[in-house]
Amino acid sequence: MAEIRYIDAINQAHHEEFARDEHVVVLGEDVGRKGGVFGATAGLIDKFGEDRVIDSPLAESSIAGMAIGMAANGLVPITEFQFADFIHPAFNQIVSEAARMRYRSNNAFGCPVVFRAPWGGSHGTALYHSQSIEAFYSHVPGIKVVAPSTPYDAKGLLKSAIRDPDPVMFLEHKRMYRLVKGEVPSGDFTVPIGPAAVRREGTDLSIFAYGWMLHESLGAAEMVAPEGISVEVVDVRTLVPLDTQTLLKSVGKTNRALVVYEDNRFGGYGAEIAALIAEQAFYDLDAPVTRLGGPDVPGIPFAKPLEEWFFITKEKIADAIRKLAAL
Amino acid sequence: MSAMEAKARVSTARHQALGLTDQDVLDMYYYIALARALDERMWVLQRAGKAMFVISGPGHEGCQVAAMWPMDKKRDWFVPFYRSIAGCLVKGMSARDILLGLFARAEDPSSGGRQMPGHYGHPRVKILSTSSPVGTQYPHAAGIAYAAKVRKTGEVTMTAIGEGGTSQGDVHEAMNWAGIYKLPVIFVVENNAYAISVPLHKQVAGGSVAARAAGYGFPGVVAEGSDVLECYRVAKDAYDRAKRGDGPTLLEFTVPRLGSHSSDDQQERYRAKDEIEADRMRDPMRVFGTYLEGVGLLTDAKRKEIAGRVKRDIDEATDSADRAPMPEPESAARYVFFEKD
Numbered sequence: 001m002a003e004i005r006y007i008d009a010i011n012q013a014h015h016e017e018f019a020r021d022e023h024v025v026v027l028g029e030d031v032g033r034k035g036g037v038f039g040a041t042a043g044l045i046d047k048f049g050e051d052r053v054i055d056s057p058l059a060e061s062s063i064a065g066m067a068i069g070m071a072a073n074g075l076v077p078i079t080e081f082q083f084a085d086f087i088h089p090a091f092n093q094i095v096s097e098a099a100r101m102r103y104r105s106n107n108a109f110g111c112p113v114v115f116r117a118p119w120g121g122s123h124g125t126a127l128y129h130s131q132s133i134e135a136f137y138s139h140v141p142g143i144k145v146v147a148p149s150t151p152y153d154a155k156g157l158l159k160s161a162i163r164d165p166d167p168v169m170f171l172e173h174k175r176m177y178r179l180v181k182g183e184v185p186s187g188d189f190t191v192p193i194g195p196a197a198v199r200r201e202g203t204d205l206s207i208f209a210y211g212w213m214l215h216e217s218l219g220a221a222e223m224v225a226p227e228g229i230s231v232e233v234v235d236v237r238t239l240v241p242l243d244t245q246t247l248l249k250s251v252g253k254t255n256r257a258l259v260v261y262e263d264n265r266f267g268g269y270g271a272e273i274a275a276l277i278a279e280q281a282f283y284d285l286d287a288p289v290t291r292l293g294g295p296d297v298p299g300i301p302f303a304k305p306l307e308e309w310f311f312i313t314k315e316k317i318a319d320a321i322r323k324l325a326a327l
Numbered sequence: 328m329s330a331m332e333a334k335a336r337v338s339t340a341r342h343q344a345l346g347l348t349d350q351d352v353l354d355m356y357y358y359i360a361l362a363r364a365l366d367e368r369m370w371v372l373q374r375a376g377k378a379m380f381v382i383s384g385p386g387h388e389g390c391q392v393a394a395m396w397p398m399d400k401k402r403d404w405f406v407p408f409y410r411s412i413a414g415c416l417v418k419g420m421s422a423r424d425i426l427l428g429l430f431a432r433a434e435d436p437s438s439g440g441r442q443m444p445g446h447y448g449h450p451r452v453k454i455l456s457t458s459s460p461v462g463t464q465y466p467h468a469a470g471i472a473y474a475a476k477v478r479k480t481g482e483v484t485m486t487a488i489g490e491g492g493t494s495q496g497d498v499h500e501a502m503n504w505a506g507i508y509k510l511p512v513i514f515v516v517e518n519n520a521y522a523i524s525v526p527l528h529k530q531v532a533g534g535s536v537a538a539r540a541a542g543y544g545f546p547g548v549v550a551e552g553s554d555v556l557e558c559y560r561v562a563k564d565a566y567d568r569a570k571r572g573d574g575p576t577l578l579e580f581t582v583p584r585l586g587s588h589s590s591d592d593q594q595e596r597y598r599a600k601d602e603i604e605a606d607r608m609r610d611p612m613r614v615f616g617t618y619l620e621g622v623g624l625l626t627d628a629k630r631k632e633i634a635g636r637v638k639r640d641i642d643e644a645t646d647s648a649d650r651a652p653m654p655e656p657e658s659a660a661r662y663v664f665f666e667k668d
Contacts, residue, residue, distance in 0.1 A: 025477075051477040057507065062466045062500035069470020072455055073404070074478060093497070096460050097467070105448050105456035106439030107662040141663050165665040 001185055007177040009151035009184050010040045010116075013158035014078070016188060018048050021076060024162060027054040027063055028080030028116075037082055038118060038177055060086055064093035067113045068101065076162060077113050084119035084171070085131040098167040099142035113168075114161045120173040120212055120262055121311065127299030132263030134210075137169045138239045138272070144193055145239040147171040149214040151182040153237060156191025164193060173211035180215065196243040198250065202232030205256040205325055207317070208247060208273050210236040213260045219314035220321055229325045239269055247273065248281050255286040258324055262312055265293030287327035292320045340622045341556050345563070347396075349624055355392050355555065356619055357633050359612050362388040362413035364637045365422050366586075368645060369429055369444070373590045377649070378429045382445040382589040384410030387517050389611025390550070390580035391487070392417055393558035394515055397566040398485060404475075406455045406468040406486035409445035410517060414487060419452030422640055426648035433654040440654045461488065462495025465514065469501040472512035472575075483569045487515040490579075491522020493536050499543075502577065506543035509574035513565045514540075516577065517552070519584035524597040540577035552582030553609040556618070583609040 004012070017024050026041055032055035035042030045053040056063050060081060067077035081087040087094075094115060101111040121130035138145045144166060148154040154172065161168035199214065200221055209217040214235050221231035234250050236242070251257050257277045259270035274289045292312060294300075300310045342352045366383040373381045384391070391413035395405070398418070405411075405418045412425060424436050428447070431440035437448045437456065448456030455471065457464055468486030475482040492498060493516055505512050516536045520527045527534065540547025546568075548561045558580055565576035583606035587594040594603065607613075619625035625633075 023478075057500070057503055059496075059500040059503070061497055062469075062504055065463060065466025065497055065501065066470035066473060066504055069406075069455075069467035069472070070474045071470075072467065073471040073474035073480075073482070075474045089496075092460055093463060093466070096458050097463050100458065101456060102662050102665065104438050104442055104446070104458065105450075106435075106441060107666070107668075108436070108448060108450040109456050110665060144664075 001183040003181050004151055004184050005178055006151045006154050006172070006180045007039055009155040010158060010172060011042055012184070012186070013155045014041055014044055015047070017159060017162045018044060018052065020188070023074060024076045024078065025052045025054060025070065026078040026080060027056045027067060029056055029058055029082050031055060031080050036080060038174065040080065040116070060089040061093050064090035064098065064115065068093060068097050068111055071111050071113050072109060078162060079113060079115050081115065081117040083129050084117035084133045085128045087115070087117050087133060091136070094137070094143065094167070095140050099140045102166065103142055110165050111167045112165050114158070114170050115167065116170045116172065118174040118177070119171050120175060121300045121307070122175040123307070124302065125174070125300065126302040130300040132261070132268070132294070134171055134239055135263055135267060135269045138269050143167045143169055144241065145169045145171065146193055146237065147173065147210040147239055148237060149173070149176065149211055149235055151180065151184045153191050155184050156189055157193065157237070159188070160190045160193050163190070168193070171211065175212045176215070194238050194241055194243055196237050196246040197235045198232060198246065199235045200231065200233040202230040202254060204230045204254055205258060205321060206232045206234060206250040206254045207258045207260055208234050208236055208270070209260040210239065211262070213262050213312060216312060216314045217260050217317055220317035223314060223318045224321050227322070229321060231321060236273070242272070242276070244276060244280070247276065251277050251281040252284045255284055256324055257285070257289045258292060258320055259289065260292045260312065260317055262294050264296045265291060266296050268293050287324055290320065290324050292317060342622070345556060345560055347559065351396070352619060353624060353629070355396060356615060356625065357636065358392045358413060358417050359388045359555070359615060360633055360637045361422065361640060362391070362416055363612055364641050365425060366412060368641050369426070370590065372429065372645070378444065380444055380590055381429070382409045383412055383586065384517070386519060386583040386585035386606065386610060387552065388413040389555040389615055390517060390552040390558040390582055393555045394485065394513070394562040394578065394580070396559055397563045398483060400452065403482050404453045404455065404468070404471050404484040406464045406471065406484065407447050407457055408461070408464060408487050408489065408492070409457070410489065411447060411487050415447050415449070415454060418454055420447065420449050420454065422644035423648050424449065426644050427651055430648050430651070431653070432648060432651040433658070434651050439658070461492035462497040464488065465498045465501035466504070468512050468514070469505045469510055472505065472510035473508060475511055476508065481570070483511045483513065483566060485513040485515060487517060489522060490516055490518035490520070490527060490536050491525065491530055493539070494530060502540070502543045502575070505575040506545050509572065511569035511572070512575045513562070513569060514575060514577045516579045517582050518579055519582045521584055521588070521594070521598070523588040523592060535579070537577055537579040545575045545577065547577040547579065549579045549581065552580040553611045553614040555611055555615040582611070583607070585610060
């Protein structure tokens with residue numbers, strides 16, 4: 001099995017799904033000749049042509065709106081939003097239209113559209129190339145939200161998202177594109193939307209994370225291991241629908257819960273996990289559910305010292321682990 | 328007049344020059360009358376406390392019937408807005424279908440009673456489900472047309488909106504896509520000169536919606552909505568253009584607004600009396616009726632017959648829809664996501 005980068009896994013999933021089903025199309029800014037600004041759609045236009053690999057006008061609302069219409073008439077659209085930060089003009093189309101299409105038509109019409117968006121902070125990405133958008137969409141019934149953190153899951157979950165009869169927000173933390181590598185089979189396989197995955201077994205404390213934060217959390221678990229703290233790390237993977245069983249089982253085992261997310265802390269997705277644990281695993285807990293989220297400032301600032309102040313690193317997570325383990 | 332004179336008059340009639348038969352124009356008149364009567368019935372039901380809310384389009388019926396007339400009712404797509412009662416009727420929804428939505432019954436084909444009245448949709452006759460935010464339907468129509476084009480299905484898509492909705496970015500984004508890809512789509516704008524209370528001159532810079540099309544590289548055409556045959560002529564041109572693969576057309580129909588925005592609005596509060604009165608002279612039902620009289624098709628007997636048929640249809644639809652059961656409370660949890668039934 002070949003070890004490939006996260007971005008290559010995304011690209012592979014596109015190529016295989018395009019070959020599997022002639023109705024699959026992709027639309028977005030620069031997805032054609034350029035192959036996307038990160039290369040997610042590289043090589044598609046030469047193989048599958050301009051009808052299916054569509055360089056859209058620079059207008060995000062219409063990328064979503066066009067895809068909804070295409071899906072109503074038999075195509076299977078994947079939309080690429082160049083950066084998650086630029087998806088906001090499409091909020092109305094995604095929330096009012098895509099997510100509500102099945103419900104409002106009493107199951108007469110579905111909306112099988114994948115909304116792909118590179119999200120999260122990397123070096124030098126600043127306020128408008130780094131945002132976390134998962135809380136906005138996880139709040140909305142009718143759209144699934146996934147945030148894979150390994151190349152294997154990226155490929156398998158993207159295939160599941162493309163084949164899903166409902167809209168899926170597919171979040172790719174951009175820091176992983178070239179940094180995270182992993183073994184991925186070259187042929188067809190899927191990872192189901194739904195189940196979380198325990199990435200590291202432990203007994204003293206459970207961390208719940210997704211995207212790049214999973215990797216920082218695994219690093220932190222490694223750091224505190226020599227200190228005798230055994231940390232379990234759970235990859236949430238699918239934010240909607242949430243695998244509550246796997247999360248609660250882990251809390252039942254370790255009795256301590258740390259939720260780590262890069263979005264600013266207040267009202268972030270991690271708050272929902274914390275609420276779930278507080279409501280349903282209260283008597284399993286030896287210490288309060290703890291959240292480690294980004295600071296409540298409007299974005300990740302650009303200058304290196306400011307950026308470092310913002311970023312949740314394995315060192316910061318390790319500190320949070322030590323504090324929680326000592327309670 | 329003599330039989331020969333009458334024949335000569337009919338043979339030069341405008342509708343025949345457009346390729347419409349006598350039966351066609353009488354059927355068009357029936358649909359206009361049906362939509363008007365349905366509209367009036369809905370307001371009566373609302374005022375009587377039988378319905379929560381009405382939003383309709385008295386004055387818009389003529390252009391809607393005319394625009395839908397060239398469309399293939401089974402194959403082509405319609406992406407309506409909340410005033411599209413006549414358009415939906417011609418496309419294949421029944422008066423009962425519309426009233427099931429008004430009463431929010433379980434059988435309501437648009438939404439099973441989930442949406443407010445006026446949010447039409449019908450999978451069997453290819454009317455896409457619609458929402459309340461205006462303008463969102465335009466990209467949907469262009470997207471459907473894109474799929475039709477690359478899948479080579481030959482389908483034409485028509486969508487409709489008011490002139491107020493054309494201020495939305497989505498409308499312009501959709502027209503831009505449609506122009507770039509020469510999509511088989513017809514963008515209809517029913518310009519009744521008011522967006523709730525905001526008049527045209529505060530809505531549309533330059534005063535012309537149709538002129539917008541030039542910027543997107545396709546024709547924009549204006550027709551007076553009370554002139555049903557002229558509306559048909561421009562709609563047929565747009566339809567043929569789409570069929571030929573020549574791309575989209577923007578049709579602006581200037582229509583009278585014969586009623587308030589909705590049952591929660593009183594237009595007398597922001598429109599002058601004489602303006603409202605002047606609009607009544609442009610009532611498409613009246614103007615088209617006069618034309619049909621003039622060509623000898625709408626005799627007193629025929630008018631009576633159509634009125635009788637319309638009344639019967641509306642009465643039956645009202646009774647039947649009223650008797651239909653409400654949705655089960657627990658059904659509200661269903662179909663957030665796909666379910667195997």
